[in-house]
Amino acid sequence: MSYTTKKFTVETPVLAFRFLMDTFGITMSEAQKTIDRKRVYVNDELLTRKSARIFGEIAVVVFEGTSKGLIPVFETEDFAVYDKPSGVMIHPRKRSDGYTLNDEIKSRYGKDANAAHRIDKSTSGLVLIGKNKKAEIELKAIFAARKVHKRYFALVRGKISDEFLIDAKLKRDIATSQIRLKVHVDETGKPSQTRVIPVCYFEDKHATFIEAIPYTGRQHQIRAHLFHVKHPIVGDPIYGIDEVDAERFLDGSMTHEEQTRKTLSPRLLLHAQSLAFCYKGIDYAIESTFNAKSEFYNLLQEKVNE
Template identity: 45%
Template sequence: MPFIIKKMFAPQRQKAFLFLIKELEYTQKEAQRLIAKGRLFVDGKPMTRTAGEVEGEFEFIYFEPITRGLEPTAVYDEFVLFDKPSGVLIHPQNRKTPYSLIDELKYQFGRDANIAHRIDQETSGLVLCARNKESERDIKMMFEQRDMKKKYLALVHGELKDEMCIEAPLLRREDESAIVRMVVKVHQDGKPSKTEIKPLKYFKDKDMTLVECSPHTGRQHQIRVHLFHVKHSIVGDPIYGQSQKDIVRFLDKELSDKERVKLSGATRLLLHANELEFDLYGNTYKIESRVDFAKECLLYVNSQS
């Protein structure tokens, strides 16, 4: 478990954030942020005042990263890339999350390393991570300014014969049940969104097509919604292309694997972040995933048919 309760002792009365800076080598900003989040306990009660003081024994909830041996795909002085397996979270959802990619990153590259962007838990593939605070700032800026070229692979239902450019505005749905708050839809009031789709191979026996997706904007669930919009939803998608009843059942973890396969074709979303291309500090990088996603898709679909 990455989050552990660490017993600590302050021999004399002092500001709690100063103690954390000295003992755990946090910056002042980090120490005060963690205190404000209620990570420090005195006599069993959380301290939330960033200027609070400690003396004697107290407890601190400390993030101690663990490893499961996931090796990076590429390592450079300023950044590192991992091929994230499907099912692995980027960040822990709560203090009981047993493992996430941030564990692996910080275990291997230290506390200053941080993940620069996100992909969904069920999406596999490349995740770009900064190795220091400066590169983290610069890489995140690249994503914000759309200076990052991204290519995904997806297995979709039906035969897609021609290349297409989908330009459909996307809106986070705020109506209906609060439990489907994560669902995004094409709507005229949404934000401009653009995805280029290129068919790579049609599998006639499955009536499924492997496609390459190049998003020009970075909206939440963009590729998933756009492919559903053109009636080629991604195999394994438990949200887009499903009834609201089944979406709620999936989110409530009431949908069995067998039911999910029947509804969507797979027990995981068959979407993979396959390639990143960008310029950083005078160098151009084009990095591809090491995973043979087409082969993985066929093995996955065949095993469930």
């Protein structure tokens, strides 16, 4: 389990945030966030006031990483890179989410280590980790300044013969969509660009293995852009199937077997292949060793319809 409850007995009243700071060695801001996230109980009652004085039986829900043996593929003194499997979230959204990449990060590098960016749960591939708060902040700034060159591999429906640029604004949660987390091409959205480079066309499956380079970092950018140009990624349970089925996937009512049947793959065939950036005057170019071309071909269950 990623979360566990630690119990304490406090005999002398103490400020709640001070108790958390002293007990767990965290900052005042982190202590206040712990209370805001409803993780502190006093005598079996949820604590809601950060300035309250507490005593008696105190229970605190904390995150404790449990490793499954995933090791980084590259690391320096300040950062590490993991090759995340498909189906694993980076951060848990709720206590019942179970194992995430955070389990590996925290168990290996401690509580101050964090991912510097995100990729979708369904997407596999490289994730950059700051081993400490200072490194995390610096790495996030490099991403925010668009100074990280990212390359993805994907297997998409249909034939793509020539390289092209998708320049289409993206917007989340438009009024006509019944899916809250879906991203759409919309003129009122944020500027978004993705270059698409065909690598190999599999005629027997009517699918193209491509390289995708996102010049901007919008949520679901590659998935939404490829869907927009009528070449959705194989295995995508949100973009490329009707919204009723996509909603069923998101609320957990679609079985894995049904997902595979409807999307033609047991997983999203999108992989974060490489990261290139400059950090502290040193240029890094990190490549995944995952054989996406072969693996994706084998995962595509049948020929894509014309």
